[in-house]
Structure formats: structure tokens, C-alpha cells
Amino acid sequence: MLGAARRIQGAWRSESEHASPRGARFPTRAGRDATGAGTPMDHASYSDEYLRAILQRVKCFAMVGASTDWNKPSYFAMKYLQKKGYRVIPVNPKAAEAGEEILGERAYPDLKSVPGRFDMVDVFRNSAAAGPITDEAIALAPEKGIGVVWMQLGVSNPEAAARAEAAGLQVVMNRCPKIEYGRLFGELSWGGFNSGIISSKRRPVRRPVAGGNDA
Amino acid sequence: MAATPGFETRAVHAGASPDPTTGARQTPIFQTTSYVFDDVDHAASLFNLQTFGYIYSRLTNPTVAVLEERVAALEGGRGGTATASGHAAQILALFPLMEPGADFVAATKLYGGSITQFGRTFKKFDWRCTFADFDDPEAVRKAIGPKTKAVFCESLANPGGVVHDLQRIAEIAHGAGIPLIVDNTMATPYLMQPIAHGADLVVHSTTKFLSGHGHAVGGMVVDSGKFDWTKSGKFPTLSEPEPAYHGLKFAETFGDLAFTVHGHAVGLRDLGACQSPMNAFLTLAGIETLALRMDRHCANALAVAQFLEKHPAVSWVSYAGLPSSKYAALAKRYLPKGAGAVFTFGVKGGYEAGVRLVESVQLLSHLANIGDTRSLVIHPASTTHRQLTPEQLKAAGAGPDVVRISVGIETVADIIADLDQALAKSVKKAA
Numbered sequence: 001m002l003g004a005a006r007r008i009q010g011a012w013r014s015e016s017e018h019a020s021p022r023g024a025r026f027p028t029r030a031g032r033d034a035t036g037a038g039t040p041m042d043h044a045s046y047s048d049e050y051l052r053a054i055l056q057r058v059k060c061f062a063m064v065g066a067s068t069d070w071n072k073p074s075y076f077a078m079k080y081l082q083k084k085g086y087r088v089i090p091v092n093p094k095a096a097e098a099g100e101e102i103l104g105e106r107a108y109p110d111l112k113s114v115p116g117r118f119d120m121v122d123v124f125r126n127s128a129a130a131g132p133i134t135d136e137a138i139a140l141a142p143e144k145g146i147g148v149v150w151m152q153l154g155v156s157n158p159e160a161a162a163r164a165e166a167a168g169l170q171v172v173m174n175r176c177p178k179i180e181y182g183r184l185f186g187e188l189s190w191g192g193f194n195s196g197i198i199s200s201k202r203r204p205v206r207r208p209v210a211g212g213n214d215a
Numbered sequence: 216m217a218a219t220p221g222f223e224t225r226a227v228h229a230g231a232s233p234d235p236t237t238g239a240r241q242t243p244i245f246q247t248t249s250y251v252f253d254d255v256d257h258a259a260s261l262f263n264l265q266t267f268g269y270i271y272s273r274l275t276n277p278t279v280a281v282l283e284e285r286v287a288a289l290e291g292g293r294g295g296t297a298t299a300s301g302h303a304a305q306i307l308a309l310f311p312l313m314e315p316g317a318d319f320v321a322a323t324k325l326y327g328g329s330i331t332q333f334g335r336t337f338k339k340f341d342w343r344c345t346f347a348d349f350d351d352p353e354a355v356r357k358a359i360g361p362k363t364k365a366v367f368c369e370s371l372a373n374p375g376g377v378v379h380d381l382q383r384i385a386e387i388a389h390g391a392g393i394p395l396i397v398d399n400t401m402a403t404p405y406l407m408q409p410i411a412h413g414a415d416l417v418v419h420s421t422t423k424f425l426s427g428h429g430h431a432v433g434g435m436v437v438d439s440g441k442f443d444w445t446k447s448g449k450f451p452t453l454s455e456p457e458p459a460y461h462g463l464k465f466a467e468t469f470g471d472l473a474f475t476v477h478g479h480a481v482g483l484r485d486l487g488a489c490q491s492p493m494n495a496f497l498t499l500a501g502i503e504t505l506a507l508r509m510d511r512h513c514a515n516a517l518a519v520a521q522f523l524e525k526h527p528a529v530s531w532v533s534y535a536g537l538p539s540s541k542y543a544a545l546a547k548r549y550l551p552k553g554a555g556a557v558f559t560f561g562v563k564g565g566y567e568a569g570v571r572l573v574e575s576v577q578l579l580s581h582l583a584n585i586g587d588t589r590s591l592v593i594h595p596a597s598t599t600h601r602q603l604t605p606e607q608l609k610a611a612g613a614g615p616d617v618v619r620i621s622v623g624i625e626t627v628a629d630i631i632a633d634l635d636q637a638l639a640k641s642v643k644k645a646a
Binding site for chain 1: 218219220224225228229230232233234235236238240260263265266267268269275277279280281283284287288292293294295296297461462463467468470472475476478479
């Protein structure tokens with residue numbers, strides 16, 4: 001399924017192609033677009049608009065804890081999101097040391113080793129590890145264009161989230177971008193799940209090939 | 216629109232946006248067994264549960280999925296699994312929890328078919344059911360043992376206007392590290408949402424008020440997404456590696472989606488009790504008017520109950536909406552919009568009078584169903600509950616003089632007039 005489009009994306013593109021221009025599309029304060037300037041983010045309950053805006057703005061992100069094992073959640077979350085048109089760069093020290101690729105993308109030992117710019121850091125590690133990873137993301141944000149720290153389902157670190165938000169980053173905790181993408185753009189409903197979405201609007205027809213954003 | 220749209224809005228819209236291909240506003244009936252794969256890798260991802268999509272209609276179907284999301288949205292659940300019938304829903308709800316030699320605790324006051332399924336048929340799987348009087352929450356606590364995997368009751372018990380203290384029972388179940396399963400068929404989510412009171416799983420016979428017109432058999436399991444299947448070690452099916460999916464752990468991989476993913480990927484795959492798209496379509500159409508129908512069902516039921524309570528040929532009426540009911544306080548607390556439309560009453564003259572009553576009605580239908588637009592009546596001791604022993608009949612509230620009525624949405628004066636003439640006949644012949 002990693003067809004021509006994906007292989008082309010697998011080659012390094014110029015910085016400006018795979019990341020949003022910093023500052024141009026991300027709000028400067030956390031949650032401004034969803035909750036109004038100055039309102040603290042409610043991490044217990046994100047609005048659909050907040051999550052949808054992040055998923056629509058982000059084009060390229062680093063996945064810290066991406067696995068080489070095809071049957072691990074991080075592997076198939078990466079695979080799913082690649083097929084929705086995201087560029088996902090795996091951060092996995094063991095895989096990086098072995099010079100391995102995951103789903104056609106070279107693995108890097110840490111965020112600072114990832115060349116070029118990327119919009120988001122997806123933390124597929126435990127809640128304690130999310131602290132130093134968030135700090136690394138904050139430190140690299142100006143250079144790399146990082147606008148979002150997204151902690152996976154089951155991962156939560158409110159102190160790190162507060163530091164990231166103070167630095168002007170947006171934060172999502174205890175959510176899976178694959179599940180949220182599926183929920184917000186119609187696919188989670190196929191499995192009988194309560195998406196919470198009510199709409200009288202017709203959705204675009206799914207494009208059947210990889211590489212396109214078929215939301 | 217509010218962050219969580221209102222009940223009536225969800226009843227009409229949840230799960231159903233216009234068809235992407237055609238713009239069809241009503242949910243299409245996807246009368247297909249299977250779905251093409253984009254390529255081998257897409258197929259592999261689907262079979263490995265690594266992406267969202269359809270494989271085969273025994274597992275998932277687009278029309279059935281709309282019903283699943285609709286009912287889950289109405290119950291405040293995370294997801295749902297539609298089944299061929301309410302009985303199938305009970306098997307699907309228990310299947311991930313149970314194992315040979317394990318038991319669950321169920322209320323004595325249940326639909327008679329459930330008592331038989333739990334007490335007899337499940338023995339073939341070596342699933343054991345301990346029945347307890349749920350009017351006494353302490354009796355529930357005492358019935359829970361080391362191999363108990365769940366607690367099961369009905370929100371509004373069939374046949375007799377019985378309401379349990381769900382919050383207390385949920386606390387007892389959770390104290391033992393096990394989930395509470397509530398059959399919400401008789402109340403429907405319009406009158407009560409068990410998850411809001413602590414239930415972890417909700418089951419339905421959608422055949423009844425949800426489809427609402429006596430035209431489609433079906434069932435549903437709704438998962439709240441709130442129970443932690445990994446905490447106690449009692450639920451290895453969900454917490455331990457599943458060999459048929461390359462060692463995948465459902466709870467770890469799918470989080471609060473785990474129960475519903477398992478319900479389709481293993482439950483429906485291997486037990487096969489899926490709902491048909493046609494029945495899902497009919498049930499969806501029924502649910503659109505659920506709130507309107509339930510209001511009228513409840514208003515008519517209260518009027519009929521008040522009429523019967525004063526009738527000389529009636530010895531007692533068990534309707535939780537009457538002040539005389541021992542469940543009146545619980546009904547007020549748990550069912551503020553109405554106490555449902557199904558209840559029992561006793562005819563003077565016992566078994567024979569009951570038989571004559573159901574044979575004398577002209578507008579009411581004598582049949583084994585509830586939750587139809589039509590008023591229905593049955594004599595449980597001679598029909599739905601006839602598999603039970605005399606002791607079980609009494610415990611289930613289905614003794615020889617008991618008549619069960621499911622009050623429809625016809626003109627209430629016509630329902631009352633028909634009961635009046637039939638009661639007159641039951642008394643005359645008994646004398």
C-alpha cells in the first residue's frame with residue numbers, strides 16, 4: 001500500500017514542503033482558536049474544533065516511541081496516519097542505532113537529530129517520559145517549527161503541558177491522533193462508535209489510494 | 216448547537232450524516248455481504264484491526280453501524296455492537312467476561328426468557344448464574360464470589376414495574392472489581408440512561424420500544440468505555456494477548472474502545488449473531504420518534520394503570536408510576552419522565568381468569584412481545600414464563616393470576632374500553 005505517492009514522500013523534501021511556516025498558521029497561545037485568548041485549556045475535554053484544527057494544520061510530525069513491530073499500536077497508528085497524508089518521522093533510539101527504517105521513514109535517536117522542520121511531536125511513551133520529551137520539544141520549537149505536543153491515549157503529564165503552553169505550544173493529552181482523526185472525519189463511526197458528531201453535511205467521498213488526505 | 220446535542224436531536228441524527236456518494240439523506244440499506252479491498256496491504260490492515268473499514272457484514276455493515284452509533288449516543292456510551300436479538304446481545308455482553316466455571320449474579324426479577332437462558336442454556340458453556348433478590352442490595356453483595364464476573368439486572372424489570380436502586384448495585388459491583396450490566400429494554404434511554412447511574416454495559420432488545428412498531432427483531436450491547444478491564448486480572452480475554460490476532464491485547468491497544476472492537480472482531484466473528492441491515496434500517500426509523508412515542512406510551516400506561524387499580528375484577532396493579540407501588544420512590548428518582556408502558560396486574564379468579572381475559576380482548580393483541588405501537592397483553596404463566604417452576608414464577612413476579620400489558624399509543628379511551636369488556640368476561644366465567 002505504500003505506493004508511489006508514499007515513496008516520493010519518503011525522500012526528504014525541502015523544509016518548507018513538509019512543515020507549516022512557523023507562526024503563520026499556529027496560534028501563539030495555547031487553545032486560542034477554540035477557547036478564546038487567555039482562557040486556560042481544559043485538558044479533560046477538548047472541543048472538536050480544537051482537535052480538528054490541529055489535525056488539519058499539521059502536515060509533518062515526529063512520533064517519539066514509534067515501534068518497528070508491525071503489531072504494536074504505534075506502528076499501525078503511524079501507518080494509518082501516513083495514509084491520511086501525514087509525514088510521520090519515527091524517533092526510536094534502538095532503530096536509529098541499527099540504521100532502520102519504519103514504514104519507509106528513517107528512524108532518529110531523538111528530536112534534535114530529525115532534520116528539517118516538523119509541526120508536531122506525538123509522544124508514544126509513558127507519562128513520566130513525556131516530561132523530558134516535551135522539554136526537548138519546547139527547546140527545539142523555534143528552530144524546528146514545532147507548534148503542538150500531542151501525548152498518546154493513556155499518556156498525561158499536566159506539568160509538562162503547562163510548560164509547553166507557557167512557551168506558546170498547543171497540547172493534547174490522553175488522546176490518540178488516529179482515533180481522533182477517525183472520529184472527526186467519519187471513520188470511527190464505521191466500527192459502531194459514538195463519534196459525538198452530528199452533521200447534515202455530506203462528507204467528501206473517500207479517495208481509495210494512499211497518500212491522499214481523504215478526510 | 217450545544218456541545219452535546221439534546222436527546223431528540225441525537226435520536227434523529229446520531230450516526231447518520233448524508234451518504235457521501237449519493238447525498239441520500241435517509242440512511243441507505245447496505246444490503247451487501249462484503250466490501251472490496253483497495254489492495255492486499257489494505258486487506259491485511261483491516262484483518263489485523265489496524266485501520267477502520269468494512270470486511271464482511273457478519274462483523275460490520277454501514278447501516279448497522281449507524282444503529283450502533285445511534286444507540287450508543289442515546290445511552291451516553293463509547294460504542295455499541297448490534298446483534299440479531301436481545302438474547303444474542305446478552306451472550307455478546309457476557310462472552311468477553313465469562314469462561315467455563317465462572318459465574319455472574321442476576322436479578323430474580325427478569326424477563327422469563329432471560330431466566331431460562333441464564334439458568335439453563337448457559338450451563339452448556341459452564342457459565343453459572345446465581346440469582347439474587349435485587350430489592351435487597353446486600354443480597355447482591357453476598358451472592359458475589361471469587362469467580363463472579365458481572366452483575367446483571369434490568370433497569371425496569373419485565374414483567375412487573377420493578378425498579379432497582381442501580382447506583383447502590385453499581386457500587387457493590389465495582390467494589391468487587393466487576394462490571395454492572397443493565398438491560399434497558401423496558402425503560403429505553405429516553406426514560407433512563409443506566410450508564411449515568413454507574414452501569415458499565417447496557418443491553419437491549421431493540422425489538423421492543425427502540426424499533427417500536429413490532430416489525431424488526433434485534434439487540435444491542437452498549438459499552439460505557441469506563442470500566443478498566445486490566446485492573447483486577449479477572450478479564451483476560453480483554454487484558455491478555457489474543458492469539459487469533461497475533462498476540463494483540465485488546466485493552467492495551469484499543470483503550471476505551473476495546474470492548475466494542477472485541478464485540479465485532481471476536482464476538483460477532485465467532486458467535487455470528489449479527490443484525491441484518493434491513494432490521495437496522497427499520498430500527499433506526501423507529502428510534503427517530505422514540506421520545507414522542509415514549510411520552511404517549513407512558514401517559515397511556517398511567518391512565519390504564521389508574522383505571523385498573525379501581526376496577527372490581529382486578530386485585531392488584533404493579534406499575535411503578537402509581538403512588539401505591541412499592542417502587543414509586545425509586546421510579547421517581549430513576550424514571551422521572553415516566554415509569555414505562557409495561558406492567559402487570561392481578562385478575563380475581565387466578566389462572567383461569569387470566570386466560571379468559573387475554574382471550575377476550577378485541578383491540579389489544581394477545582401475543583408475546585412488548586414495546587409495540589399497539590397495545591399488547593399476555594398471561595405470562597401460560598406463555599412467556601411457562602418454562603419456569605412455580606417458585607421461579609413467583610420470584611419473577613409471574614404468578615398464576617398475573618396479566619402483563621404493554622400499553623400502546625392508540626386512543627387511551629379505546630384501550631380502557633377494551634380492557635373493561637374483557638375484564639367483565641373474565642369475572643363472569645370465573646363466577
